[in-house]
Amino acid sequence: MGIKNSLVDPHNVLNWDEHAVDPCSWAMVTCSTDNFVTSLGAPSQRLSGTLSPSIGNLTNLQSLLLQDNDISGHIPSELGRLPKLKTIDLSSNNFSGQIPGALSNLNSLQYLRLNNNSLDGAIPASFVNMTQLNFLDLSYNDLSAPVPPVHAKTFNIVGNPLICGTEHGCAGTTPVPQSLALNYSQNSQPSGNNKSHKIALAFGSSLGCICLLVLGFGFILWWRQRHNQQIFFDVNEHNEELNLGNLRSFQFKELQVATNNFSSKNLIGKGGFGNVYKGYLQDGTVVAVKRLKDGNAIGGEIQFQTEVEMISLAVHRNLLRLYGFCMTTTERLLVYPYMSNGSVATRLKAKPVLDWGTRKRIAIGAARGLLYLHEQCDPKIIHRDVKAANILLDDYCEAVVGDFGLAKLLDHQDSHVTTAVRGTVGHIAPEYLSTGQSSEKTDVFGFGILLLELISGLRALEFGKSTNQKGALLDWVS
Structure with missing residues (x-):
């Protein structure tokens, strides 16, 4: 309740009852089978205010997801008291001040995102001790040098002018920290024998890694073929007690x-x-x-x-x-x-006709949902079936993107995924039809067709009934 009271919640998404015996029934809260709070997740809920230091009392917390809000103030150093914390995502807020050095006490932390805030000062030198950290994103803040040699596999500090303007720069992910760069430049030029020895060692190591990758890939193919009929969850009608977060x-x-x-x-x-x-x-x-x-x-x-x-x-x-x-x-x-206003496809044909303000709000809402899938999920999600029938409307005609049955996961460093063509005729991008390569651009094409449907009130493959005309909406518009 201390966390709730320090936040400004304009839409009452944290409708927690302080008199409730069990907080595990609250929205945005996930508990373990022992009824300990293990996750607090309220991303993209328009929250503001500050993050209360009382969060340090949730000693069983494993995941904290508050990204894409407008929370300000300092990041509580009390987070460093949570020994089981594995994931922290406070990105795209308005946090200021220095990054608490106490975060380096989190021996279980694997994923830390503080990007797109207003944090300043140097990155705590104690972060060098966080050998368990796999992902660290501190991009687009006001942090300053020096940069400690962080061991995270993915380390991003782009968009920090006081760091990127220094001699070592930060022109991408996993930059070389300044201390390592200076140490390397101070080493003497290796002799010819040492150089040959290192080349041979590098060649042998590379060959060994390639062999391991081939064997690993072959094992994965064998395992998938053997288990391709395995049921996703092994349950029956009489034993269905599964713990999938809030599901x-x-x-x-x-x-x-x-x-x-x-x-x-x-x-x-x-x-x-x-x-x-x-x-x-x-x-x-x-x-x-x-x-x-x-x-x-x-x-x-x-x-x-x-x-x-x-x-x-x-x-x-x-x-x-x-x-x-x-x-x-x-x-x-x-x-x-239940979405009381149905889908955009049904509302475009219903009475009363949607006004232009509502249509604009629907377009913006759908765009925000797709932007989150493409840019803020890791790995990103390609929907592959963006159309008016899959954009649902709640009580306030707020757009909600649904039907993820054809969606695909895609790593951010990959440009596309090649699959059998799936989707709805009239909404499928031409390049996807010809190449089978799907990416976020595939969804953008479907979103473009959705915009045409919102503007014209016509369906993608049906128009001009009064003149017995049928065809593609895109051809008719062009």
Whole structure:
């Protein structure tokens, strides 16, 4: 509650009840099976104010995700008292002051993002002792030299003028720290024998690494082929107690009752992999239940796995969040919040007609959701099926990007991923059709078609009914 009271929460996303016995039921909070708070995640929620030092009391915390807000003030040094903390992401806020040296006390910390803030001063020299750190991003602050020789595999300090203007610079990820550069320049030129010995050693090491990579890749292919029929979660109808963060495991009978046995009267949408039904849980919560057509089919299993994985990775107010799921030997179901205004595709054809202000807000909301998938997720997520039918609208006509069944993960250093072409005709980028190479540009093309649909009120492959004309919206516009 101290954390909540120090933050400004204009949309009441931290609707925590201080009189509740169990904080594990609160939104944005994840607990272990022993009911200890292990994760606090409220990214992109327009929070401001400051981060309370009382966060140091959450001694079992493993993950702190508050990126893409407007939180200011100093980063509490009390974070250094959390021995189990593995992930900290405070990027894209307005934190100021120096980076607490106490963070180097976190022996379990593997991932630290403080980029896009207003932090100043030098990077704590004690960071050199954080040998367990894999990812450190301090880019776009006002930090100054010297830079300690941090051991993180990925270390980014670009966008810090007081560092980048020095002799060692910071022209990219994993820069060479100044101390290492100076030590290297002071070494004498090696003799001819030493140089030949080093070349031979380097060649032998490279050859050994290549052999290990080939063997490892072959083992991965063998393992995947042997386990390609393995079920994503091994559960049955009578034993479904799974702990996936805030995701709830529903009983199949519970969802049967909620949807009136999946009555056609409750059907609100159809897709390539299944139908979506409106349902009412016992506590009165209105939900949308997506039921895969064939839970045992390979395509359906992959689609189910993909949606659960993608939505658990991405948390943003313009992305559809997942309440929970249900798995039996024959059924695969996903449970989402119910979007009262349906999809953009249905609203464009409904009455009253969407005004221009609402259309603009929908476009901006969808763009923010895609930007988060492309730029702020690591690895980034390529949606591959951006269209009006997959942009849902909540009670306030706020755009929410949904349906991650065709999404793909892509490392930030990769330009594309080559896959079988998937998507909806009329929304697929031409280069994706011809090459099979999908990237964030594929989503940008789909977003462009969405903008044309918002502006014209026409569908991507259907227009001019009054004159019996049919064709592609893009051709008609051009």
